[in-house]
Amino acid sequence: MEPTYNFDRIIDRKETASIKWDEADHIFGGDHLTPLWVADMDFRVPDEVTQALSERVRHGIYGYTSRSDRYLSAVQKWMAERHQWMIEKEWICHSPGVVTALNLIVNGFTKAGDKVLIQPPVYPPFAKAVLNHHRELVTNPLTYDHGIYSIDFADLEAKLSDPKVTLMLLCSPHNPVGRVWSIKELKALSTLAVNYNVLIVSDEIHSDLVFNDCHHAPYATVSEEAAAHSIICTAPSKTFNLAGLQISNVIIPNQSLRRNYLKEVRRFSLGEPNTLGIAAAEAAYRYGANWLDQCLVYIKKNADYVSEFLEHNLPKLRMTPLEGTYLGWIDCTELGWDKMKLQRFLTNEAGLALNQGYTFGAEGAGFFRINLACPRSLLQDAMRQLYAAFHE
Template identity: 55%
Template sequence: MDFNLHIDRTRTASYKWDNREAIFGTEDVLPMWVADMDFQAPPAVIRAIRERVEHGVFGYTYPSPAYYESIINWMRTRHNWSIEQEWIKLCPGVVPALSLIVEEFTEPGDQVMIQTPVYPPFYHVVESHGRELVRNPLLEQDGRYSMDFEDMENKMSGGKVKLLILCSPHNPVGRVWTKQELQQLAEVCAKWNVLVVSDEIHADLVFEPGSHIPFASLSEDAAQRSIICTAPSKTFNIAGLNTANMVIPNEELRAKFSQALEKHALGAATPLGLAAAEAAYREGAEWLDALLVHVRGNMDYVRDFCQQHLPEVKAWRPEGTYLLWMDFRALGLEGKELSTFLIAEAKLGLNNGDSFGTDGNGFMRMNLGCTRATVEEAMRRLEAAVRATTILNEK
């Protein structure tokens, strides 16, 4: 569990490291963008995969009772949420599941609400199916975001919003929604008969133990009008194994989702993905706890560095995720201009804030699931670029 051990990821067809030319127009950037950590998976996961590989046969497979048990136990012990095996439906990933849900549970012309700035695929899965996207922008004050319930209810009152995609914890702003916030959301959605699809892929990556509350655990009504999207992929850095689990307490919703899986032939599982996920949920807690300490340390380092050396850049510590939402608005740069500055002058590859929505202009998302040395190098580069630009502007 040495999270400061450098692992060379180049020449492994890494989308994060080996695709820099295609993404940023140059290989000469430090990539700290896509939500993919630079750490090896937990030892138990590597061991489980190795044992499965040594067996040597990789035929068709299915989730075993032990697989389901590992998920049920994890949700109970980590999130105080009791779920049943029949509620769990396997899918290759959360984004494919969101696409299926939008297609299956809404009709062309229906409205789907998202809370911006938010994970870019939320836009795509709505608009690609010909549904009307409705933005419910988060309110930002001094770096802390909150839900705008007045705007939400006003837009739902027309009766056309059929589905709300909740990001919990929120990517990119790092909020872990409180029970009170989630209960108010549930009440509004119940009032206007809106289905809640809660993307909880970052649920395990919270810095206050037990702070994440699964939406379906709020009440029986919330459980019956929601689909909870989970996966071990972000938590244990195994996204490439394409294994996710949708938790759907409502029998009718579950049946419709199963039909969508069958229609698109997406219900199959891979032997390595199942082995890795089960091992992660059974034996990964200690590794995860250590990871969170390391990531929180990285967050504190960047925040303190900005306060001491780069007051023009604001970095508030998130409540969850290993993704830092950074405010560059004081530099007077937005959109492509800001991105170009960071790539050309700071040699940093971050996520453009405006890719999360227009309310992300002037922001960037930095991935801190990396070694401390990487973080220190990134901040050295950023400080040098800002100072050089400041000197040029003064001249």
């Protein structure tokens, strides 16, 4: 594949109201920090997306918008071609964002006294979505052995067998540990979920971002029972860097679950998409595959660069294998520092805005997460800053 996009190009995002770039100093309490935190990319989107947006903007009228048949066909085709998942258009429900969907689902599909299971260390809004609605949080921490994360199925079964656990939020691929769950793991999960009658909400926002020989299987494809017993959250936002356009697709094969979900969407009046989001997402799904393939090659090289740099220069820091997502998960536990010392060091000494591991759950203490979806030179600067901080 001949690269046609230049991902090395630095595009100044300062003063564009970018949370990652314009809020970092304020949030982390630093000065000119190198921002490698929030999960969006510092790359321009596919040309076809910019073109579709320009055309839509030129039209000059931005009234209430529906999800056209063209849009739904583009989503359907993407799922079929990228994930070999044949979906019906009517399964595709709207949400402005995946986090909104998680909150709607916890609120609408569980009742007071129910418990919801998550697998820390995990994306912080998972716990918040449970606690926001005063449901009880149950955790099935991932096991970490010789640098590899996996699911503790014995503990998972023990937790799911509690009749009060009625819902589980699965992160697939997993942010922040970078695992792409295998079909075998997902099947084992679905057997337990079906046995104990637990609804699985699978957050698959990172599903297009997988590397090497890893293969993402949408949870609903692992068995008929899994399809009937799950809600799959997807979005073009991570894949094509469209997070600010607020559009995601919640795919629900089971008609009765879908009706319930749509009732919640209507209750909060969230059913109408953003006009520009629809234009961008349709173009991305229709024409973005080539851009994405090039982008994945670039991100993988970034991951290899960081991993090798640490191995050769700062061997007490190690990146766990990146199977999916563009988020590196760096194990600093060998330093033996407490979480606040690590945070102060990374911010104040190294000048880096990074997501601290403990914010993903207590199991993440001693780790940090680094965003790899940026020009390599930014990562090279970051590694130099880290090295200098250790050696000064």
